[in-house]
Amino acid sequence: MAAILDARGLCKNFGAVTAASDINAAIERDSVVGLIGTNGAGKTTFINMITGYLKPDRGRIHYEGRDITSLAPRDITRLGICRSFQIPQLYASLTAFENMMAGIGVVLRNAGLGGFFSRGEPLVPGHNLPAEEVAARILERFGLADYRDKNAQVLPGGVRKLLDIALTMVAKPKILLLDEPTSGVSSEEKFVIMEMIMKAVRAEGATVLFVEHDMEVVSRFAERVLAFYDGRIIADAPPAEALENAEVKRFVVGGELHRLDEAQARPRA
Amino acid sequence: MRRDLTPRTLALIVAAILAAGPFAPQWTVFLLTVALAKGLVVLGLMILLRCGLVSFGQALYYCIGAYAAGLLGLRYEVSGVFTLMLAGMLASGATAFVLGFLLARYRSIFFGLLSLAISMILYGLLVKTEALGSSDGFNLLPSTLAGFRPADAWVRYMVLAVAVVVAFVAALLVNRYLKTPLGRLAPAIKDNEIRVEYMGASARHAIHVKYVIAAALAGLGGALAATTVGHIDPEMAYWTTSGEFIFITILAGTGNVIAPFLGALIFGIIQSVAFDISPNTWQMVLGSSLLVVIVFLPNGLWSLFSRGKAS
Known part of the structure; x- marks a missing residue:
């Protein structure tokens, strides 16, 4: 399958913080890709660079063979790359x-x-x-x-x-980037909502990249997983394989369990 | 889709004014013509306000429109009322096109105060320009219509008739514009510019276009006011003039293109009556009436008409 989106060597620093360091990813047409990683791992920075909100310090992004690295968000949207937001x-x-x-x-x-x-x-x-x-x-x-x-x-x-x-x-x-589509939704509803979203979106024939913290949702809906850690992609594979990766287990899944523990330890209001 | 009754309503109002004009007393004809001139400026402010921008300096374009018309008479002895209005509109629109590159970058209070500052610069320049009569301004030639100059008793009616027709056309065009995708984008720009950008539109470009339209309307209103009153002075660019336009905008509401004209007329009536009753404290009456409108009709006078439709 041909790559609809190709990111090569993307780097982005905010002062001393590295948000992206040599990110390489080719996204195939009609695929569903899950982006995982703890907070601050570089998932949203990646989405922001694709959609033109942030310009990478180095590296290029090609969409259908065309360099879109320096385009404004509205021009990228007009070409067919749309996004949703973590905060609607x-x-x-x-x-x-x-x-x-x-x-x-x-x-x-x-x-x-x-x-x-x-x-x-x-x-x-x-x-x-x-x-x-x-x-x-x-x-x-x-x-x-x-x-x-x-x-x-x-x-x-x-x-x-x-x-x-x-x-x-x-x-x-043609490409839809969903930034945490199920955040703020109860765990029971997550699957229902995700099912509905994917059905609606896939009916239109869009390539989907979604950021998600729930690994069950990722395994269920993603065909391929990009695992982010410290501004790098540490795994790029189908979900079953990616989630078994030692680094992913240590830095991403472990991190998510840590998040879960924190959430459960928090006293209920 | 609900049928838009605005064009028909406007046509009825125009016909009524044109028919009643010859029999109305001169002072009402004058009051109405000035209201139409101010209504045109407020129509432009309404377009800006719909996308959340309040211009505290719309008098800039009102004044440019008036001086463009005045200068055409002074230098080239042009007195055709349509030519003067066209000149006012073009002069203001062209100025706004240039200034728009700067102003369309600003929002909220920064936009408001920057526009105020520019209008006060023009005021300062005009006051110091002796060739244009400094703070006294100058008088305009009596208006003509297609080379024809009516008898003195009919001059005011002629200007009113022209004003009504011009305001009618402007209101119809703006009404249509508000229904185009760009016109409809206004509340979206007001609510969330990030989303507008990510839907594939440029909020700045849209605001620039609206700014030029608003200025052109203000220039048209300024030229009309100049031909009606027969005199222009720098006071037309002063901040209190801008304040008056905002006052009318709030009084009228942004619900419909008829609202600005209705607002301007009611403003004129309140002002005249208040001045008649208490020459020293008429501003207090004006202020109180605005307060009443804000408290009881927060969406302006137009909500009196739109309420029935909504329910």
């Missing part, structure tokens, strides 16, 4: 439906449709449906139809998370 980035004063419509508006505008001089209602590129129908369909696919007319700022945490991911779907992304 929504339009707080708008309803779930209006959030979708605002996103669709950008897609229409970038395609030069629905402008001041155009007549009639345009069809959203990629979806070939009118804007309102696209919004309703995506909301439904993410199980958000009941929240359609609720303001984003009053939605429960898990729903905000889903809406954040649903928003990325309006642009028909």
